[in-house]
Amino acid sequence: MxxxxxxxxxxxxxxxxxxxxxxxxxxxxxxxxxxxxxxxxxxxxxxxxxxxxxxxxxxxxxxxxxxxxxxxxxxxxxxxxxxxxxxxxxxxxxxxxxxxxxxxxxxxxxxxxxxxxxxxxxxxxxxxxxxxxxxxxxxxxxxxxxxxxxxxxxxxxxxxxxxxxxxxxxxxxxxxxxxxxxxxxxxxxxxxxxxxxxxxxxxxxxxxxxAYRPRQFRRLSDGAVRDVQNPGFGPGVHAVAAIARPRRFFESLRSLGLEPREHPFVDHRAFEEKDFAALGDLPVVMTAKDAVKCPDLPNTDAWVLDMEAQxxxxxxxxxxxxxxxxxxxxxxxxxxxxxxxxxxxxxxxxxxxxxx
Structure with a gap:
């Protein structure tokens, strides 16, 4: 509510x-x-x-x-x-x-x-x-x-x-x-x-x-890194964002050729396991800020989009x-x-x- x-x-x-x-x-x-x-x-x-x-x-x-x-x-x-x-x-x-x-x-x-x-x-x-x-x-x-x-x-x-x-x-x-x-x-x-x-x-x-440039995809479970232009997954992904401007994140994923199913949350939300339990088999992609709150996701195919400021x-x-x-x-x-x-x-x- x-x-x-x-x-x-x-x-x-x-x-x-x-x-x-x-x-x-x-x-x-x-x-x-x-x-x-x-x-x-x-x-x-x-x-x-x-x-x-x-x-x-x-x-x-x-x-x-x-x-x-x-x-x-x-x-x-x-x-x-x-x-x-x-x-x-x-x-x-x-x-x-x-x-x-x-x-x-x-x-x-x-x-x-x-x-x-x-x-x-x-x-x-x-x-x-x-x-x-x-x-x-x-x-x-x-x-x-x-x-x-x-x-x-x-x-x-x-x-x-x-x-x-x-x-x-x-x-x-x-x-x-x-x-x-x-x-x-x-x-x-x-x-x-x-x-x-x-x-x-x-x-x-x-x-x-x-500018904020996508730098890499990083797997949450083991830190494996993938190129943003060839991540090896997609195009369908679950995009999870608990930030003030989630649409920015979703648009960044689209610019990389992905087709995100959007899951926006209020800024700074403390995630719970139930937030991810019903997402299905598609890879989950999130921001780096959200990733620090998700060390033990049940979904092992979870990725972080790292960005860098120019x-x-x-x-x-x-x-x-x-x-x-x-x-x-x-x-x-x-x-x-x-x-x-x-x-x-x-x-x-x-x-x-x-x-x-």
Whole structure:
């Protein structure tokens, strides 16, 4: 019941039904409180802290499905390739854990959240979650790292930042343009004028357009990898997606010549065995974010579509410059980089890519 309601509300944000206009008084209240809160932090009426290490926030001004986590993974991987030690912080949305929790590659997604676990497995970086983002950032700053990346938290003004990266989706845009709860916006669109970088998923502008490319199919049971153009199965597949924009995933499968039978679920759903028991004999294909929640599927013919983010030319260099980061020389990297990789390597041999 709740899942159907949540999906219906999200569809309404992008289809602009007039029934939502009944919630306009709530939108006005939300807008006033949001503006007052941001002003209070900007003028120092409410206190904010800096973690003491260069701080990059990757977030959005709308709810759900803008490609934020793939961008976090892509930036983290790129900075680590330049020899930098990266710490990622997250609220751990969907997880039940309390306090400050370091995320290892074998962590329980029900405690740390699916996105944080995906980041940890995909990058091998130091990942920490907790509902108190300031406490989590302070913990991360105490580790042997060079830079902190916050997965979400654009509106968490109690935590100062050096660089703001906002992600959005060219297809869905900003929905009906209204703030919550009438529309999907957390802040007005004019907020974009104040951020450092704006990345538009599927956009054509060379300065902001960000592509998400299918990289490989990976079998969930043993990590076997197949080429996306010749996976050795299909064309019929069951496509399972518990993400904010499941249609994107289904369209990606069609672009690869598959014929998916669509099974959308509400974002962050904790899968149960019954969700897959009645799917039949066709292969099951899912996103990387969903795969971290499905270690023991009864269907052994289950596959993950790994994706990778492709950033605009010059983006990473400009990002490093804004954050005051420099490429670390090989001789200066020490042993910290080896420890950063330990959790990912210990978990499994297959490479885990960016999710949809």
């Amino acid at each position: 709740f899942e159907r309601f949540a999906l219906a509300v999200e569809r309404a944000w992008y289809q602009a039904p007039r029934l939502l206009l009944l919630l306009l008084p709530l939108e006005w209240l939300f807008a006033a409180l949001t503006a007052l809160r941001r002003t209070a932090f900007r003028k120092g009426w409410l206190s904010s802290v800096h973690p003491g290490k260069p701080m990059i926030v990757v977030g959005n001004i709308s709810a759900g499905g803008t490609g934020k986590t793939p961008v976090v993974i892509g930036i983290t991987q790129a900075l680590m390739e330049k020899g930098l030690r990266v710490g990622v912080i997250s609220r751990g949305y969907g997880g039940s854990g309390s306090g400050v929790i370091p995320v290892t590659a074998d962590a329980d997604h029900r405690i740390v959240g699916d996105e944080a676990l995906l980041i940890a497995r995909s990058t091998g970086a130091s990942v920490t979650v907790g509902r108190d983002r300031v406490a989590v950032a302070r913990h991360a700053a105490g580790e042997n790292i060079d830079v902190i990346i916050s997965d979400d938290g654009l509106q968490h003004y109690a935590l100062q930042r050096d660089v703001e990266v906002v992600t959005s989706d060219a297809e869905s845009g900003f929905g009906n343009g209204h703030l919550l709860p009438v529309g999907p916006l957390r802040e007005p669109r004019r907020r974009l004028a104040t951020v450092d970088f704006f990345l538009l998923r599927g956009g054509q502008d060379p300065h902001s357009g960000t 950033f605009p030319d010059g983006f990473l260099d400009q990002l490093m410059e804004r954050a005051g980061l420099e490429v670390r020389r090989e001789e200066d990297r020490g042993t910290a980089d080896d420890s950063n990789q330990t959790s990912a390597e210990a978990f499994a041999s297959p490479t885990i890519g960016v999710n949809q």
